[in-house]
Amino acid sequence: MTELINISSYTILLSLLLFMPFFKKRFLITKKISLGEYDLPVLNILFLTNLFLIFSIFNFTITQVTSVFYSIIFIFLIFFFSNFKKLLFPKNIIYFFIFYLILLLIFSIDLSKNLSLYWDAQKMWLPKAISFYNDGLIKDLKNTAYSHYSFLGSLLWAFFWKISGSEYEYFGRIFFLAIYLFSILNLLSLISVDKNIKIILFLILTLITYDYWLFRGTQEILVFSFLLILSKYLLNLFMDHKNVNINLLNIFLCLNLIIWTKNEGIVLSLVILFILVIFFKKTTKFKLTLIATLFSMILVRFLIFKFNGLDFDLSKDFEFSNIISIFLNNFTIINLALISKYIIFSLFKFPHIVLSMFFALAIAFDKRLFKKFIFLYVYLILSIFLIFLIYLSSPHDLDFMVSTGSMRLMLEFSAPNLLFIIIFLKNKFKI
Amino acid sequence: MPKIQKNISLFLIIILILLICKNTNFFKNLYDVTSKNHDSRQQDVYDFCEFFGTGYVFYIKNKFNLSTPPEIKNFERSPQQYWIFGKNFKKIDKDKLIILNKTKNTKLKDNDFKILDNFRNRCFYMVKK
Numbered sequence: 001m002t003e004l005i006n007i008s009s010y011t012i013l014l015s016l017l018l019f020m021p022f023f024k025k026r027f028l029i030t031k032k033i034s035l036g037e038y039d040l041p042v043l044n045i046l047f048l049t050n051l052f053l054i055f056s057i058f059n060f061t062i063t064q065v066t067s068v069f070y071s072i073i074f075i076f077l078i079f080f081f082s083n084f085k086k087l088l089f090p091k092n093i094i095y096f097f098i099f100y101l102i103l104l105l106i107f108s109i110d111l112s113k114n115l116s117l118y119w120d121a122q123k124m125w126l127p128k129a130i131s132f133y134n135d136g137l138i139k140d141l142k143n144t145a146y147s148h149y150s151f152l153g154s155l156l157w158a159f160f161w162k163i164s165g166s167e168y169e170y171f172g173r174i175f176f177l178a179i180y181l182f183s184i185l186n187l188l189s190l191i192s193v194d195k196n197i198k199i200i201l202f203l204i205l206t207l208i209t210y211d212y213w214l215f216r217g218t219q220e221i222l223v224f225s226f227l228l229i230l231s232k233y234l235l236n237l238f239m240d241h242k243n244v245n246i247n248l249l250n251i252f253l254c255l256n257l258i259i260w261t262k263n264e265g266i267v268l269s270l271v272i273l274f275i276l277v278i279f280f281k282k283t284t285k286f287k288l289t290l291i292a293t294l295f296s297m298i299l300v301r302f303l304i305f306k307f308n309g310l311d312f313d314l315s316k317d318f319e320f321s322n323i324i325s326i327f328l329n330n331f332t333i334i335n336l337a338l339i340s341k342y343i344i345f346s347l348f349k350f351p352h353i354v355l356s357m358f359f360a361l362a363i364a365f366d367k368r369l370f371k372k373f374i375f376l377y378v379y380l381i382l383s384i385f386l387i388f389l390i391y392l393s394s395p396h397d398l399d400f401m402v403s404t405g406s407m408r409l410m411l412e413f414s415a416p417n418l419l420f421i422i423i424f425l426k427n428k429f430k431i
Numbered sequence: 432m433p434k435i436q437k438n439i440s441l442f443l444i445i446i447l448i449l450l451i452c453k454n455t456n457f458f459k460n461l462y463d464v465t466s467k468n469h470d471s472r473q474q475d476v477y478d479f480c481e482f483f484g485t486g487y488v489f490y491i492k493n494k495f496n497l498s499t500p501p502e503i504k505n506f507e508r509s510p511q512q513y514w515i516f517g518k519n520f521k522k523i524d525k526d527k528l529i530i531l532n533k534t535k536n537t538k539l540k541d542n543d544f545k546i547l548d549n550f551r552n553r554c555f556y557m558v559k560k
Contacts, residue, residue: 001465003468007464106448106457109455109457109461109464110456110457114476115469115476116476116477117514122510122512123511143521169517196437197440200440200443200444203447203451207454212455
């Protein structure tokens with residue numbers, strides 16, 4: 001019973017953390033920015049997660065970060081109660097907060113019952129999380145397996161495990177649930193419908209996307225969630241020409257998190273950059289600034305790894321010196337069919353991908369819409385192309401590699417495809 | 432929104448929440464979380480003495496009240512199971528040994544170690560004599 005009470009109170013704490021507005025509107029840099037009721041919490045959580053990363057880069061231990069965190073929360077609570085009326089806290093948010101909390105509790109109970117960790121989680125991610133949890137620093141990761149892998153997921157796992165006050169690791173994974181649910185709810189802010197309809201859509205989307213399989217300690221669900229948050233701002237950027245700076249800020253904050261969560265996140269961030277450069281109607285100088293920003297972020301990631309004595313490789317599963325000859329060698333009909341087979345399997349594993357493809361097809365028949373949202377189709381093709389490229393460049397047993405990894409890749413790359421559903425609903429029902 | 436539509440949407444919300452509860456076995460999970468402790472739930476979800484042998488390591492950890500991990504040797508290809516011992520996962524006690532998935536042809540170091548637990552001649556817990 002004590003554990004159940006701990007889970008309940010922890011889910012309330014996490015929900016409050018993700019929903020609280022930490023900024024007063026007038027504190028924001030420019031008055032031209034008009035933020036929606038969802039955008040403030042998004043900014044909060046993106047800043048907060050990036051802040052944890054910066055703290056770890058500057059060799060703060062988890063215990064120190066936790067102390068800073070509790071201090072900030074304490075100051076915030078004083079600020080909150082003394083400025084309650086001046087803060088942005090729309091009524092709708094409270095309504096969504098309640099349903100968010102209910103779902104987080106249901107899924108947290110599922111997590112606390114299932115508990116099993118996937119191979120990669122046991123071998124790579126949990127040992128890294130335990131190292132951080134025991135006040136290990138980035139340089140200590142060289143004593144863990146796959147030290148060349150990005151580690152943000154393990155850092156967040158350790159931090160949220162620590163602040164829970166519990167000895168059980170799964171409390172850290174409850175944050176993965178929290179950010180996943182938050183990203184879905186945030187996506188739905190793109191449509192203007194009655195709050196009950198929005199809750200129904202929220203429940204349907206979680207019903208078709210939730211599976212304990214995603215929360216076995218692997219990091220794909222984090223990439224999926226960050227990419228889903230990013231997708232909303234990518235759509236806003238292309239459709240709504242207001243708030244360019246804030247949309248770009250959110251996109252780059254998400255990209256930074258993706259780069260530090262998984263190594264393939266670096267490639268994924270380049271795909272997003274490609275979409276931005278091609279489809280964002282701005283001057284060449286502006287686009288060059290975007291390219292320079294992302295490349296600086298990637299460079300910083302590698303420099304921090306080098307500075308802390310961690311492996312510099314992007315992946316040990318590839319032989320980069322022979323990658324072209326391996327690719328050409330693997331480029332056979334049999335291998336293409338094998339990868340296609342697992343991509344089709346993943347459609348059955350994740351119904352939201354099938355649904356997205358269905359709506360993508362429906363939108364493709366409308367020339368005007370197709371032209372308007374062509375960047376999403378480009379992303380779809382690039383992401384599938386990337387999966388083929390990754391596996392065809394692998395020197396290992398392709399069957400093993402594809403069977404163990406392709407579904408997870410499909411899942412993490414699939415987040416922006418959910419926009420097809422939103423766009424279809426928006427245009428069909430004018431919402 | 433008209434009242435009838437509001438009622439229908441509320442009804443749908445309840446149905447969907449119940450569906451999510453059913454899909455995740457919410458009520459059974461709730462019962463298990465309140466009635467079983469963390470370690471026995473862990474033991475339930477993993478294989479016992481095959482593949483990773485996670486369930487067996489949990490069983491030995493609880494039975495012998497171990498706080499630091501013994502050396503673990505698994506004859507199946509699997510990730511190391513030291514993570515089960517949480518924050519002490521690096522403090523391996525070389526005087527204790529867990530053998531997982533021993534095959535018939537493999538010989539144990541009977542002379543050096545005393546067997547404290549033997550599960551179907553496949554998984555063992557031993558301590559140095």
